[in-house]
Amino acid sequence: MGHLRNFETAVFRRVRRDPPLGKVHRIAFWLFVFYLALSAGRLLPGQAGVFFGGVSVLTLLLLVAFCIPLLWRWVFGRLMWKVRNRLVVTYLLMGLAPVVLFVTLASILLYVFSGQFAIFAASSEITSELGHIATQDRAFALHIAHMVAQQPKIKVVDLAEAEDSMPVHEDFGMTVAAFEDGQPLALTPSSLHDASISQAPAWYHDNDRGDRFKRIVIHEGKLYLRAIDTQTLGGHTITTITSLPLHRENVDQIARGLGTVTIVPDVQIDDDDMPSDAKPPKKVQFSYQRTARGVKVNGEDLDEMQTRRRSITGGMLPGAQHFYDVTVTFWAPLDTIDWETGKPIQTYAKVSSRPSLLYQRLFITSLKIAAVIQEILIGIAIFFGVIELFAFYMAVRLNRTITRSIRDLYQATVAIDKGDLSHRIQVTRNDQLAALSRSFNRMISSLERLLEEQRQKQRLENELAIAQEVQANLFPRGNISVPSLELHGACYPARTVSGDYYDFLVFGGTSMGLAIGDISGKGISAALLMATLHSAVRAYRFAGEELITAGTAALAIASTRAMGEDEVECGELFEEPSKILALLNRHLYRSTQPEKYATLWLGHYDGLTSRLIYSNGGQLPPFLLRADDSVTRLDCGGTVVGLLNNMSYEQATEQLYPGDILIAYSDGVTEPENEFGEFGEDRLLEVVRRHRHLSLEAISEQVMQSLRTWIGGQEQPDDITLVLARQR
Template sequence: MISVSMPPAVTRESATNITSDDCGGCIRVGFAQILPGPSWAGCYNTAVGRLRVFLSRLGWAGRLFLLLAVLWLPVRLLAPGSVLRLLLETALVLAGLAAGLIWTHRVIRKAIWRLRNRLVVAYLFIAVVPLALVLALTAIGAYILIGQMALFLLRTELEHRSEALLDPAVGLAATPPQRLEERLRWLAPYFRERYPGLQFLVRHNRVYRDPDGAALDLPPNPAPAAAGILSHNGRHHLWAHAAQQGVQVDLVAPVTARLLESVAPGIGEITLADLLPGHGGAAPARIRAGNLPPPRHRFDLEVRWFTLVPVAGQETPATLSIATRPSAVLGLLFGGKMDFMQGFWGLLLVSLAILFLVFVLVALAIGISITRTITRAVHGLYEGTRRVMEGDFAHRIEVRGSDQLAELGSSFNRMTENLERLLRVEKEKERLQSEIEIAREVQNQLYPKQVPMLRRLELNATCNPARMVSGDYYDYLSLDGSKVALAIGDVAGKGISAALLMA
C-alpha cells in the first residue's frame, strides 16, 4: 500500500488541472497529477547547467573575453585614466579578435561540411577571388594612373608658366642699368596681360618696383636663375629670379583661380594649399579653381589625387590636388581625336565588358554543372551508406556517366548486391541449421532411452554422427530375463537424407 500526502496548496480536485513546472518534479497517482511547488534547488541546478553549456561553447577565447569585460567595466568607472584600463582594453581587443577568429572558423567549418559548399568555396578561392583581385588591381591602377596623369599635366604647365617668367627676368638682368627703368615700363603692360597682378622688383644701385610700393617676401640667397612657386601674404605666386652683373630681378605673379583654370582647361577642380600656417601664424595659403566635369558615361567615375610641390623659401611643400574624371584627362591629352573616338571606344569597352560577362557566366555554368555531378554522386553514396547502415541492402544508387565517380557508384551497387546475396545465403544457412537441429532432436528421440539390465552383462551404447544427423541407428530388444537382441543399422551416406531414410 502506498500513501501520498497532499501539499496544502494543492487539493485532489485541482490536481488534474496543474501543469508541470520545469524546475519541479511530479508524481502520478491514479488519474490525478500532483505537483509540488517550484524547487529553487532545481532552478539553480538548471541555470548552472545551461551556463556551463554556454561557456563550453564559447571556448577559451570567449571565456577570457567575458572575464576581461567583467573586469573592465568597474575599472572604466573607477579609474578611467589609469594604465590598468589601457592594459585591460588592449587585452580585451586581443581576446575579442581571437574569439572572433575561432567563431569564424567554426562557422566556416560548419558551412563547408557539405561537399557542395566545400567545392563552391574552393571554386571561389581558385577562380573568383584571383579574378576579383586582378579586376581590383586593374581598377586601382587605372585610378592612380588617371590621377597621376592629371597632376603631371598640372605640374608641367605650372612649371612652364613659372619658367616663362624667367626669360623676361634674365632679359632685364642683362639690360644696362641706365635703361632698366625704361625697359621695365615697356615690358610690364605686355606681361601683365598674361599674368594679371604681376609685380617687378629690380635691385641694383637703387630699387625699382612696379607697381610702386610693392612689398614682396622673397626667399633669401636664391640661385642666379630660379623659378617656382612662392607663398606670400597668404597667397601662392609664380616666381622667377635672375641675377647678372650685380643686377637682381624678381618677377612675382599671383596664382589666381583664372590662372589655375587656364593651366588645364576643363580638367576638373584644382586646389593648391600649404600644409602649415605661414609666417606669424597666418592662415595657410589656399586657392581652389575649376569644377568637377559631368560624367560622359556610366564608367566615367570621379578621381581624386594629390601630389606635393616645393615652395621657394619654405621647408614644407604645398599640396596640389585635383578632382577629375578619366574622360576629362584623356580628352585633354588627345584633344579633338579623343572627341572623335569617344563613341567608338565607349562602344568597344561596353562590348568587351558584355563579352567578358558572357564568358564568366558560361564558365560559371560549366563549373556549377561539374560541381553538381560530383556532389550528386557523393550525396548518393552518402545516402546509400546510411540506408545500408539501417539494414536496407536492396537500395541502389543512381549511376550517371562513365567516369570515375560513375565507376565508384557501380562498385557500391555491386557491393550492396553481394552483401544482399550473402545475407540471403546466411539466412538460408540459419534456416537449414535450425531444421537440422530439429532433425537431430527428433533422431535423438528415436534412440532407446533405457538399457536392459542383465545379470552378467552391462550394456552401454552411444552414437557419434559425422554430422549433426546421420543414418545410423541402434536399439535393444529384451527376449527374456537372460537374453537381449541388439539392432544396429547404417544407411549409406550422411546428413538429412540418410537420417530420413533410417527414420
C-alpha cells in the same frame, strides 16, 4: 569532478541539449554560471557590488572569448554539413578569392597610378607655366637691357613692345619688377609694374643662384609663380622679376582638363621650429587626414575655414561618365620658398580628378587611337565577362552533378537503413561518381542476394536443427544394459546431422542386439538414409510378422502365450544377423538411389551364455579386446548393404569372458590425419588398453580427447561414432 559532471548533464538534459564534451564547451558553461552568480552579487550595496560588477565584466569578456570558437563550430557545423555548401565555399576560396584580391590590388594600383598621374600632370602644368614666365622674364630683361644701353639716363622703360612680341598666353595678373644695378626702374604700362618688390632678395645674391630662377614663392602670405633673370650689358646689370599670382583664374588654367587643383600654402617645416637638440629629418614625410574639426597635416590640426581661406582652388570636376568613373584624390608636396628669407616652405597640392579625364589626358595627342583602345578594352572586358559567366555556369553544373550524386547516395543509404533493399540509384552519366553509384547499386544487389541466401541458410539451419533433434531421438537414450554386459555409445557429427548409426536392442531382459553403421556421404542426405536404416532395423525388431515364416509363426504364437502379449518380439531373428543384413540389403537396394549404400555391423549377445553372434556388412571390423590384452577382429560377413541385390552374408560366434571389451567404431575414428599420418587402429587400441580400468564413458572420452589432439585445429573431417561393450 563526478558531482560537477552530473550537474552539467542534469542542466543540459533539462534544456534538452547534449552535455558538453570538449574543454572549451565546459569552460564556457562554467563561466556562464559564474557570470550569473556574479551578476547577482552586483545587487549588493557599497563596494561589494562594485567589486562583483567589475569581476562580472571580466567574466563576461572571457565568456565571449570562449563562445566565439563555439559559435564558429556551430555555424560551420550547420552551414558546412551539406557537401553543396562546402563545394560553394571551396569554389569561392579557390576562384573568387584570388579574383577579389587581384581586383582589389589592381584597383589600388590603378588608384595610385591615377593619383600619381594627376599629380604629375598638375606639376607639369605648373612647371610649364613657370617655364613660360621665365621666358617672358628673359624677354623683359633683354628688352630693358637694350633700352638702358641705348638710353643710359632712362628712368621709365616701356614694356608694351616686348609684351606685344610675346606669344598669346592667358596670364591673369602677371607683373614685372626691374632693377638697374640694384635700383628700381619704372615700367609702363603701369599694370605690369610690380611696385611691391623694392629690390631683389638678398638671399638671391648670397646663394649665387645664377642667372635663371623660377620657383613657387610665398610673399606677404600669397603664392606666386616667380622668375628672376639677370642681364649685363654696357657695364650695367639689369635684373627682372616676373610674378604670376596663384589665384583662382591662374589655377583654373593649371587644372584645365584635370578636374580641380587645390594648393594649400604656409604649412611650414622649418628648422627654426624644431628643438635645438633635435636632429634634422633625413626626409620629409607628408600625411593628410580629415578630422571632425578640420584637417590634420603631418599631425598638426588646421582649422577647416582657415585652410579654405589660405588655400587656392581652381578648375571644375565634371560628373562621372560611368559607375567606375570615381573621384581620384591625391596629395603631393610642392617645393616653395619664402621670398623674404629664401627658406623652404612645404606647400601641398591636392588634385581631384576622374579616370576618364586622365585617360583623355594620357591620349590627348591621339584621341582616335584612344577611342580604338577604349573599344578594344571594352570588348576584352565583355569577352572576359562571358568567359567568367560560362565558367560560373560550368561550376554550377559540376556542383549540381557532385551534390546530386551525393544526395542520391545519401537517400539510398537512408532507404536501405529503413529496409528497402529494392531501392536503386538512377544513373544517367558516365563518370567516377556514376561509377560509384553503379557500384553502390551492385553492392545493394549483392547485399539483397546475400540476405536472401542468409534467410535460406537460416531456414536450412532451422530445418537441420529440427533434423538434429529428431536424429538425437533416434539414438539410444539413457543407460541401456543387461546384467552381464555393460554398454556405451557416442556419435559426434561432422556437420549438424550425422550419417553414422548405432543402436542397442534389448531382448527379454538378458539378450542384446547391437548395430553400428555408416551411410555413404554426409549431411542431410546421409541423415535421411540413416533414419531409413534405423527404421528398417527397428521394424525387423518389432514387426516380426513380416519376417516370420509359417514355421516360426507357430513358434511366435507359442512364445506369445508363454510370455504374454507384452513380449511380442523377434529376438530370434537377431540370433542370425546374416539374415537381417540380407533383408536390409534388399530393402535399401529397392528403396534408395543406386549410388547410396551403407556399411552395417550387427551383433546378437546372449546374456545367458555370454556368446556374441555377429555379421559384418562392409563396416570396419570391430575389435574384441580380451582381458589378457589379446585382440580379435570381428570381420566375418560380406559386402556393403544396399549396393548390390540378392547378397548373402556370413556370421560368426565369439565367447565373451569377464573383462573383454568390444570396440566398434566408424571410419571417423581411425582415418583423421595430421603431418604424421592417420590416427589408425593401433592408437585406438592403445588408448582403450591404457584406460580399460575406467568406465566405458571415461574410455570414450579419452578416445575423443586423443582424436582432438591428433586433429589439432583442423575441422573434424568425418562423423565419429564409437560403441563400447564390456563383459561383466
